[in-house]
Amino acid sequence: MPGQPLPDAEQLLQALTEKMRPEVGPQTGLIGIHTGGVWLAARLHDALGLETPLGSLDVSFYRDDYETIGLHKNVRRSDIPFEVEGRPLVLVDDVLYTGRTIRAAMNELFDYGRPASIRLAALVDRGGRELPIAAQFVGAQLAVAPGQGVELKRDERGRLSLALYKQSSPDVA
């Protein structure tokens, strides 16, 4: 792939962890968005020593592209093992792009209850927002050419890395 090399995901995660540390407490509920966001949230949950159990969301039932592309083939079960009502939440995703996934995630969360607040943590912000959504915690800003996607990968030892791929539809991130 031409252009600048991609940053090291492990270093970005380290930076993200330190940005979040002073801003989270024992009541904070961390929720990863499948799949990359769940990997990150698990690592963050560990590193930050949070007491509230980790949550995960698969936003397939709330996506706005269902009408055009149908239901995703591999829907995982959303799991929020704590009371959402009145709790400060942090959503975790790997790559922040159009903001549509985050919109779907927020809609789903409100079907569990009314959180005190929702903040967003993303390992990478690649710009290109189509909705008024911003992340409060970002590992790094990244310039990516249109038509290219960035994804998080995890090897068998659990090490995270970023990779580029050719994107067929710009809406999906």
Next chain:
Amino acid sequence: MWLDPSNPQLNKHGELHHLLTLEGLPPEILRQILDTAKSFVGVTQREVKKVPLLRGKAVFNLFFEPSTRTRTTFEIAAKRLSADVINLAINISSATKGESVLDTVANLAAMQADMFIVRHAASGAPYLIAKHVAPEIHVINAGDGRHAHPTQGLLDMFTIRHYKNDFSKLRVAVVGDVLHSRVARSHIHALTTLGCPEIRVIAPKTLLPREVETLGVRVFYDMREGLKDVDVVMMLRLQNERMQSALLASAQEFYKYYGLTEDKLALAKPDAIVLHPGPMNRGVEIDSSVADGGQSVILPQVTFGIAIRMAVMSILAGN
């Protein structure tokens, strides 16, 4: 032709467009439905049990034959997907005025229907409807004559997988009125597709279809012998209302030989589960102590039925 002529429930990309039967459905599609249903079980345990997938869609429950459980669970499933649901009991409506099935359907399609859930006493009726509706409309078979009841088959597969995990190690017995049962056929097709190595059918000869062995099942006339070491007992309802001639001496005699009692169940594996599609004839095909006992998963079946129907509807409507 935009549907696959060899399997008219699939579109040209091999995706499910209608659900008419489990026969001939590839294992990937069965597994996709079961996996999706698992996620919907999570939704149905939340405070707000709704998702917005079918918002703005009109789902018509077309029941040409009475049903409470199936119709209600389809209705709940559609509502939890945010669809608008219209229930029609046709036997007390146009059919009595002489309107044909296709005319009824054409009229409802003109009211901008997106999906038809069809229950009909005639085998093949949902096929006829699927063949004549516009390409953007989806049809789900909710039971046609003796032919098929695919969502019941799927929810039973979901229930088995929930308790037993892996089909490849299971011995499953289907017990009772196989001849009149559309559920039994759906079970046998689905179990075979999902890799169940041993399917047994237990029934008196008069309640078995001819050449039932060609479906790849082992036939037992003696229930005690057939239940030995099975992991799953799938009871069927004795179809009183479908019984045209005297195939049985009496309900009491049926109970004696083919009713599931505690002592007969004791011959199955100790952790065997008991399923029944409902409604149950207590004291005919199943004893109350078994129906309400620790091995019965009959009520979870009903709950899982909602998740399965949500999965089928949301997969169809998206394809």
